[in-house]
Amino acid sequence: MRSWLLRGVLLLLLWNGLTVSVLAVDQAQLQSINQSWSQSAHALADVNCSSCHQNKSTKQVLKRPNHESCQSCHKAQVDTFLLGKHGIRLLEGQTALTPALAHLPMQAAAHDKQMNCNACHDVHSVKTLPASVDSCLTCHKDTHSLNYKNSRHGQLLQEEGALPRPSTVSTTCATCHLPRQTSASGTVTVNHNNTFTLLPRDRMVKEVCMNCHGMEFAYNSIFDDDLVESNFARPPTLSMDTLKMVRALEQQRSGNSKSE
Ligand code: HEC
Ligand code: HEC
Ligand code: HEC
Ligand code: HEC
Ligand code: HEC
Ligand code: HEC
Structure with missing residues (x-):
């Protein structure tokens, strides 16, 4: 359980730079998103923020991904x-x-x-x-x-x-x-x-x-x-x-x- 938490915190840190500039959301919202994610089936399966929020070919960060991000x-x-x-x-x-x-x-x-x-x-x-x-x-x-x-x-x-x-x-x-x-x-x-x-x-x-x-x-x-x-x-x-x-x-x- 601890390691998931640690991983979550690391991801959050990694994502802070991006989210502040690109996603433009406040810390409280980010904390709560991170918490939901860290207990999800996705976290257990190593599906991370970037799995959905980053375009695979252009590497562009997507603020609000759509169904295409789930398709792969x-x-x-x-x-x-x-x-x-x-x-x-x-x-x-x-x-x-x-x-x-x-x-x-x-x-x-x-x-x-x-x-x-x-x-x-x-x-x-x-x-x-x-x-x-x-x-x-x-x-x-x-x-x-x-x-x-x-x-x-x-x-x-x-x-x-x-x-x-x-x-x-x-x-x-x-x-x-x-x-x-x-x-x-x-x-x-x-x-x-x-x-x-x-x-x-x-x-x-x-x-x-x-x-x-x-x-x-x-x-x-x-x-x-x-x-x-x-x-x-x-x-x-x-x-x-x-x-x-x-x-x-x-x-x-x-x-x-x-x-x-
Ligand atoms: C996952 C199992 C399941 C599925 C799928 C299911 N049911 Fe049921 N249904 C039940 C159970 C369990 C009861 C309660 C039986 C009892 O109380 O003895 C029930 C009760 C009912 C009742 C009686 C309600 C009452 O108040 O007595 C009806 C009518 C009914 N189902 C219709 C349907 C129809 C039509 C479908 C398909 C569109 C359907 N059910 C799909 C499990 C299922
Ligand atoms: C399974 C895919 C998926 C994962 C994993 C994921 N997100 Fe998201 N995220 C989305 C989708 C889809 C939306 C858009 C929801 C909507 O339109 O309401 C979104 C929305 C957001 C938003 C809100 C943007 C806004 O404008 O409100 C933020 C911030 C965010 N995600 C951050 C994160 C962070 C941080 C992580 C990792 C901890 C993460 N997301 C993991 C799919 C994902
Ligand atoms: C974002 C809102 C929204 C959500 C959430 C939503 N629906 Fe719908 N659904 C709609 C709309 C709008 C229609 C189109 C209805 C119409 O044309 O009159 C629709 C159509 C339908 C239809 C077809 C009706 C018809 O006569 O063709 C069914 C069945 C249906 N929804 C079931 C569900 C079920 C089950 C869920 C949850 C698992 C769900 N919907 C969640 C908005 C939603
Ligand atoms: C046991 C099966 C069953 C369950 C549970 C069920 N439905 Fe239905 N639903 C049906 C059937 C059967 C129809 C009628 C199909 C038809 O008219 O051809 C229908 C029709 C609909 C329609 C179209 C209504 C219209 O007037 O055209 C919608 C929307 C819908 N359901 C949504 C829901 C939602 C939302 C729930 C849960 C809150 C739900 N259904 C639970 C079996 C079910
Ligand atoms: C109308 C509501 C609704 C929409 C829209 C919806 N889902 Fe689902 N989805 C559900 C429900 C409800 C379940 C669980 C059903 C069950 O287990 O009986 C589910 C289950 C799943 C599952 C796990 C079960 C499986 O199939 O392996 C995945 C993955 C999934 N959805 C992905 C998606 C993706 C990707 C999209 C967008 C393209 C999407 N869902 C859109 C309601 C929805
Ligand atoms: C990089 C791969 C990947 C991406 C991208 C992805 N998922 Fe998943 N998803 C998984 C895996 C792996 C699981 C867990 C195994 C399973 O249940 O199939 C899962 C499970 C799920 C479940 C079931 C959760 C449960 O508790 O059973 C839902 C719902 C779901 N994903 C929705 C989505 C939606 C919606 C998107 C896009 C916004 C998305 N996923 C993007 C890989 C992915």
């Missing part, structure tokens, strides 16, 4: 982010998405908050738990979003108080909207395309719900608009006809397979 190490996250509604404007070379541009209800205080990696992640602490619910609610204010904390999923997260990976209990906004996916090579990454599981709607059933619920329970929940609006605050009451058909078919099949 987190390509999958950056690439998927740029494909969803959150990131597509940046991919198309437009200004960042802000709540001011939205059709959905948004928090007034976040009107001009720009969508980028740091909209959800405190880029210096990079803790993932605050990114999973609290960050979303700094901008989103529709009924579905506001109902999450009173849902069974929300209560269970609060009881658990952590994001163990993978979890069979915790279901955050991100579990449904930024699902974890396993690549062919077996690495698990968070798919940052926030529109991926929305269309078609039953994609979420397969990608997300069925990790924890049965197919029927999941379908009957996700096609019930009131239940979605309540953020799944009660068991499903819908009973889909197509499911009865699927079940009948399955029974028929298993009946046949008994003789094999």
Whole structure:
């Protein structure tokens, strides 16, 4: 622990010259940034101030790095982010998405908050738990979003108080909207395309719900608009006809397979 602290202090000293002239921030802000960073997964992995704040080829110091500074190490996250509604404007070379541009209800205080990696992640602490619910609610204010904390999923997260990976209990906004996916090579990454599981709607059933619920329970929940609006605050009451058909078919099949 001591050596991390020492390293932090050394970096801070090294960076003082630069920050005073280029970043132009006060000592108190610098101290607090350094403290967040020194306890982060980045510090443990030797990802330092200059890893993000310095352009690799020009060596120029960047005051406010953007998503491109993350790209060399987190390509999958950056690439998927740029494909969803959150990131597509940046991919198309437009200004960042802000709540001011939205059709959905948004928090007034976040009107001009720009969508980028740091909209959800405190880029210096990079803790993932605050990114999973609290960050979303700094901008989103529709009924579905506001109902999450009173849902069974929300209560269970609060009881658990952590994001163990993978979890069979915790279901955050991100579990449904930024699902974890396993690549062919077996690495698990968070798919940052926030529109991926929305269309078609039953994609979420397969990608997300069925990790924890049965197919029927999941379908009957996700096609019930009131239940979605309540953020799944009660068991499903819908009973889909197509499911009865699927079940009948399955029974028929298993009946046949008994003789094999
Ligand atoms: C993982 C990448 C990353 C690392 C590591 C990192 N930063 Fe940052 N830093 C950023 C990003 C991105 C921003 C811009 C955030 C924003 O736009 O709000 C930023 C913003 C800042 C700012 C604020 C600039 C302003 O105008 O408010 C300061 C100061 C700063 N960083 C200093 C540091 C110091 C010192 C370190 C090392 C202890 C460090 N950063 C490590 C990515 C990083
Ligand atoms: C030089 C490589 C490098 C750069 C640049 C970098 N990271 Fe990381 N990042 C890592 C490593 C290594 C880890 C820890 C191992 C892991 O969890 O994959 C990590 C972990 C993370 C985590 C997970 C933390 C946790 O507690 O699980 C987040 C979130 C993250 N980085 C965000 C960012 C963002 C946002 C940027 C750009 C502003 C960025 N990183 C830039 C290498 C980098
Ligand atoms: C809409 C909010 C949001 C935005 C924007 C966002 N993230 Fe994330 N990110 C999350 C959440 C939430 C998690 C943790 C999800 C989980 O573990 O279930 C996460 C996890 C991660 C992780 C660690 C897990 C993994 O995939 O290995 C990395 C690295 C990461 N994000 C990088 C980035 C980068 C780089 C950007 C910008 C291109 C970015 N994030 C933008 C919300 C966001
Ligand atoms: C900086 C503010 C901001 C943050 C933080 C943020 N969002 Fe968004 N999000 C938006 C805006 C703006 C839109 C576009 C809404 C519109 O066009 O009406 C959007 C769109 C969405 C959509 C697509 C809605 C649709 O109908 O297409 C989903 C899903 C979503 N966000 C989920 C999340 C989740 C989950 C988080 C947290 C992990 C999050 N957002 C964090 C601002 C934000
Ligand atoms: C258990 C899964 C689940 C959880 C948890 C969840 N959502 Fe959703 N979300 C959905 C589904 C399903 C839809 C509806 C998709 C559709 O209409 O096609 C949706 C729709 C949305 C939309 C679009 C709303 C609209 O009116 O078009 C936004 C924005 C959103 N969610 C944000 C959030 C935020 C923020 C949280 C956490 C505070 C959250 N969601 C938690 C499953 C979930
Ligand atoms: C990580 C596991 C996990 C995921 C993923 C998950 N859930 Fe759940 N869900 C739970 C747990 C645990 C409960 C509580 C069960 C209990 O209380 O017996 C629950 C409860 C529910 C309830 C009942 C709420 C109540 O008040 O009784 C509904 C409806 C629901 N989930 C729908 C969904 C839908 C739809 C999805 C996918 C969009 C989903 N869940 C994804 C774990 C999960």
